[in-house]
Amino acid sequence: MCCSCSPDRTTWSSTSSPAPARPRTPCCWRTAPTVASAGRSRCSRLTRCPATRPRPRPGSPRWTRSLPPACARSRARSRRWCALAETYGLTWPGKKDALALAHTPPKGHLSTPNGRLDTVERSLGDVFIEGENLEVLKLLTPEYADAVKLIYVDPPYNTGNDPVYGDDYRDSSWLSMIYPRLVRARDLLTPDGLIAVSIDDHELHHLVTVMNEVFGEKNFITILNWRKRGTGGQVAKNAIINQVEYVVCFARDAAQLRLVGLPNENHGTARWRDFRKAGGQWQRRYRPKQFFPLWVLPDGSVSLTESPGAIAVHPTDATGEEGFWENGVPTTAERIDAGELRGRIIRGRWKIEQLEVAKQTTNAGNYLEIPSTRGTERLKALLGSVVLENPKPVELIHYLLHISDLRDGDVVLDFFAGSGTTGDAVLSWRAETGRDVSYVLVTSDHPVAAGTGAALAGFSTVAEIGLARVRAAADDVEALPPRTLKLVAD
């Protein structure tokens, strides 16, 4: 017999693929430092009983790879078993409890300044809720289930060094904190909804894996790379400046998600550019049908047919290597009729140019450059002093609002709202676009530490900062302030 481990020590990774039935002797588990994807890797045989193997540090998350059979069983049987059992995922001590927490009844109720509120009706419009977000998410569920088009959250990053936000979760407790909240958040998203979660490199890898589990790998959309600063400033010797943060994006259902490009500031502007295809696979062999002569007259007019005095121009580069035109013959004929092609002598050679009119939108990319100082500047502009060091810049949220194709009646939720950047962003975006989108912000009544800018400015909780900020931002665009609700213990 193998060992005396209790079933509790057997760690299953519960990914979307169902876990196989437990073996009768559940003690032969193996913690693998590397990750293997389901079914592809070969099962390695156990050589040591877990009772004699070093145990993982308590509290640290670990990757599980397989639940091999009892040590004494045959290799063939072991292989068969592992083919079933191997799975990919992340597990950690406390995961089961964290999931259970997502489904326990809410502890408390929401209250307005006038008393208890049994349902948070969507018709309330903009809402600011003070309280523990997991409980608030549960209380939002009946009314906001399947109703939130965009969730943006900026949870504590677990860096352990933010005196105001409170940002120090130990090891797997960060996972236990984020997991149930994502589970509840998923239920609030519309079928075509998007969730975007800010993170830095402390927990990026864990976040992506947990989100894969909650939302499904097929619903992964992208990781936005936000370059928030340059490399200037003082650093400890040999330190690397942390220039980038990430925004991990998942859809509730990628098949239904519709993201749109960004408004093109040059919309409608026209410019002439080379009609010969440039860049990438530009050589003739890639599009032989698009290699043909165009006839150009001294006045620059272009034709597909030869005429007296016309010069034949081929799509060749300066060295004479043959390429191809941007369009085939039929489209080229249409574009000539529309006046979109012209001939021009450039450096002694005739070239064909095409007219390009900038479209209404440009593609959205997953790389953004926004100085993080803009977040601080905006907060200072609204509240008069620097009460927090690292609020997100409004422009980062604007980007998400733009690409999410929000329409009248859509709701944006942020349940780690902090200083209320998301509310501020929705307010200015709504004023700019005229789209009737509302926000729901949730943030805790976490006290600010004594001696910080927030405390010196007279704020006692982060929620007070957030509320003051969105009130000021609403004032800025002549909108109504949000309804305020508070989580009250039963």
Ligand SMILES: C[S@@+](CC[C@H](N)C(=O)[O-])C[C@H]1O[C@@H](n2cnc3c(N)ncnc32)[C@H](O)[C@@H]1O
């Ligand atoms: C990183 S900050 C968010 C900053 C925000 N994006 C901004 O621009 O100001 C995270 C916020 O979530 C709050 N928070 C942390 N845990 C929470 C919880 N369980 N419930 C509600 N709010 C929480 C913290 O107090 C903090 O204000």
